Amino acid sequence: MKNISILASIAIVLMAATILLNHPGNAFAQTDDNMSMNKTDEYMMKDYVKINGTIDIMNTMFQAISSKINVTLTDAIGTAEQIVGNESKAMFAKADEKNGFMVYSVLLVTPDMKFYKAFVDPGNGQVLLTKEISKMAWIKMMHPDYGSDYDKKKMRGDYKDHGYDKSKW
Incomplete structure (x- = not known):
């Protein structure tokens, strides 16, 4: 005892x-x-201290998500082009999050210059949404900074870049 x-x-x-x-x-x-x-x-x-744990968060998340992805981005682009039709071509595509779900977001254009947005489910390949969008909306999606104050100044030429005063040129 x-x-x-x-x-x-x-x-x-x-x-x-x-x-x-x-x-x-x-x-x-x-x-x-x-x-x-x-x-x-x-x-x-200021400098990160290197530590190694036993659970790699990024690898674990990748494994969890990748096991549920059954459709490639390339296949999703093809599906979106078929659904929109009219010889549409994808100009931009990426994996995205909408309402808490992973989707493939595809921006398309037709020969008659109509612009479309499509969301494709990476799990089953179904097109969840197709929507015609304006040219300006398409440009803003392709160039998120378009229309910002910096862009407006740049277009007018009244800004200083890299220490050079453009007004003196």
């Missing part, structure tokens, strides 16, 4: 020592001095 209480006491002391040695304050002291305190008392790292 005495041996059990001695072993239990030793185990408790070892656990307490382990907790104290792994306290964040000690961890801070063991890293290089590229860490500093900010106003909210959170640690900031």
